[in-house]
Amino acid sequence: MVLNVLSFGLVILLALLANRMTGLSRGWTGGRELLEYPIWAVSLGLAGNLAISLAGVRGKLSAAFRTEFFLKTGLVLMGATINLSDILRIGARGLVQAVVVVTAVFFFTWYLSGWFGLDAKLRALMSASVSICGVSAAIAAAGAVLAKKEHLAYVAALVIIFALPLMLIQPYLAQAMGLSADVAGAWIGGNIDTTAAVVGAGAIHSEAAMKVASVVKISQNALIGFAAFFLALYWVMVVERKPEQKPHPRDIWVRFPKFVLGFLVASLVATAGFLEPDQVKQAIVPLRNWFLACAFVCIGLELAFGEFTKVGWQPIAVYFLATMVNTLLALGAAYVLFS
Amino acid sequence: MKGRGYSAAHSQQGNMNEDWLAVIVGLGLVALVAVRLVAQVPW
Numbered sequence: 091m092v093l094n095v096l097s098f099g100l101v102i103l104l105a106l107l108a109n110r111m112t113g114l115s116r117g118w119t120g121g122r123e124l125l126e127y128p129i130w131a132v133s134l135g136l137a138g139n140l141a142i143s144l145a146g147v148r149g150k151l152s153a154a155f156r157t158e159f160f161l162k163t164g165l166v167l168m169g170a171t172i173n174l175s176d177i178l179r180i181g182a183r184g185l186v187q188a189v190v191v192v193t194a195v196f197f198f199t200w201y202l203s204g205w206f207g208l209d210a211k212l213r214a215l216m217s218a219s220v221s222i223c224g225v226s227a228a229i230a231a232a233g234a235v236l237a238k239k240e241h242l243a244y245v246a247a248l249v250i251i252f253a254l255p256l257m258l259i260q261p262y263l264a265q266a267m268g269l270s271a272d273v274a275g276a277w278i279g280g281n282i283d284t285t286a287a288v289v290g291a292g293a294i295h296s297e298a299a300m301k302v303a304s305v306v307k308i309s310q311n312a313l314i315g316f317a318a319f320f321l322a323l324y325w326v327m328v329v330e331r332k333p334e335q336k337p338h339p340r341d342i343w344v345r346f347p348k349f350v351l352g353f354l355v356a357s358l359v360a361t362a363g364f365l366e367p368d369q370v371k372q373a374i375v376p377l378r379n380w381f382l383a384c385a386f387v388c389i390g391l392e393l394a395f396g397e398f399t400k401v402g403w404q405p406i407a408v409y410f411l412a413t414m415v416n417t418l419l420a421l422g423a424a425y426v427l428f429s
Numbered sequence: 430m431k432g433r434g435y436s437a438a439h440s441q442q443g444n445m446n447e448d449w450l451a452v453i454v455g456l457g458l459v460a461l462v463a464v465r466l467v468a469q470v471p472w
Contacts, residue, residue: 109472166455170462321439352452358458364463373462376472 097154100142101391103384104134127379128290135390137140143395147293157388158226161286162349164381165304168289169356170365170374172301174350177357180272184309185401187280187423192310195221199412206404210329211237214321215245216405220412223311224249226283230345230416234322234337235329240400247397250389253287256413261295269424271295276428280420283413285311286385293382302428312350315342341407398413403408 108131116128142148152214169177199217208216218231228245231237260282264274278291280300288307292300359365365374398406461467 156447159451161450162448163455167458168458169455216460270433272455349446349451351457352455355456359459360465369465369468372469374459375465376470377458377462377467379472380470423433 093150094153095152096156098415099379100138100151101160102156103388104138104178104391105131105380108134108383108387109380115226116242118212119326122286126294127383130292131383131386132257132290132390133302135224135387136393137390138387139384139391139393142391145351152391155390156389157286157385160381161289161384162347162352164378164385165256165285165372166349166352166356167378168301168304169353169379169380171358171370172305172357174354174357174358174361176301177305177354179200180305183427184279184306186278186311187276187306187420187427188235188310191416191419191423192313194220195412195416196317198415199408202411203405203408206408208404209241211235212241212245212405214325215241216248216337216409216412217247218317218321219249220283220319220416222283222314223307224253224287226285226347227283227314227317230318233345234318235325243394244400245407248405249283249288250393252409253282253284253392254389256282256417257287257291260417261291264295264299270429271298272302272428273424275290275304275307276424277421279303279306279310280424281413281417282307283416284389286382286389289382290389292384302398305346307352308350312349314347315345318345337385346398372393 108127111134113129139148142151185423196217199220200213203213203216214235215228217232218226219228221227225246228242228249232242260278261274264277267276272339275292275298276294278299279288281290282288285307288303289300289389292303295303305357319337319339319342322341326332326335326337360370360374459469
């Protein structure tokens with residue numbers, strides 16, 4: 091109990107510090123933010139990770155390092171800041187983009203990792219995580235192919251180590267390329283694997299890009315159930331040849347990320363007029379930012395550096411090449427569908 | 430890399446529970462703002 095409180099306190103303290111640093115840095119630069127709050131939050135999370143790892147208490151203090159919970163709550167709150175018609179407009183294009191890019195990147199990664207001689211279950215986890223939505227997709231794929239726990243831990247670390255540089259570079263690259271907020275958001279949402287880093291990169295670019303990036307990523311998230319179902323079906327029918335273990339279609343609903351429903355309900359509440367614009371600006375947006383700041387802090391705190399010592403260079407090379415292909419495909423799809 | 434067989438059911442279940450908890454907390458906060466029990470949050 092005491093450790094849970096300490097763990098939660100550490101997350102809150104670092105989120106408060108990230109908020110404070112963002113405000114202070116604004117003072118240093120005469121009003122312009124030196125670094126956006128997601129960068130401060132992730133950096134402080136990484137610093138905290140290093141400090142508690144060196145002190146040997148990281149394992150004991152990890153109870154409240156819940157990136158997914160903070161992120162999903164932030165996304166539900168974000169739903170109340172976006173009109174439902176905008177969600178449907180962006181989401182429809184996002185689904186088209188997701189189906190095209192996810193399918194191409196999944197099979198590219200699958201065959202590339204086979205060419206590199208990786209373990210079949212690790213290939214499934216890596217293909218799902220790089221093509222769909224990072225750690226969540228890796229967890230769903232691990233369930234579909236009954237992967238080893240070590241594979242999941244390794245892929246989760248791989249996802250974060252690749253997502254962090256993209257989160258920092260891609261928004262500035264989009265600005266340098268002169269992309270509109272819609273195209274930049276769709277590119278970020280279609281490329282970066284893990285949803286938390288997508289929201290972070292979007293926030294670094296602009297509020298408008300963050301909303302588009304989040305809706306596009308949520309469209310991808312909504313496909314997890316289908317992807318896991320077909321992966322499990324392929325696994326038992328083709329790889330293991332055990333047709334009696336065929337997955338049931340209800341698994342699609344079981345694996346469907348329920349926070350998507352909360353996101354839509356929150357948008358419906360706002361669109362139906364139950365929230366005034368002032369209420370959204372003065373309460374919902376700050377609450378959303380606090381939950382997202384905690385999620386960004388947790389990304390830094392959860393990164394397990396030790397995982398990279400457990401496997402060779404091949405998975406890292408595969409992930410790097412797959413990420414490059416994903417980046418180019420997502421840019422093309424974003425440009426065609428959102429410009 | 431060696432490791433024991435892993436059903437992933439535990440992670441899957443944890444992920445789903447977190448999903449529902451996020452929905453409850455998120456929509457709960459939206460409701461508190463809608464009925465003006467929460468009016469202003471500093472950021």
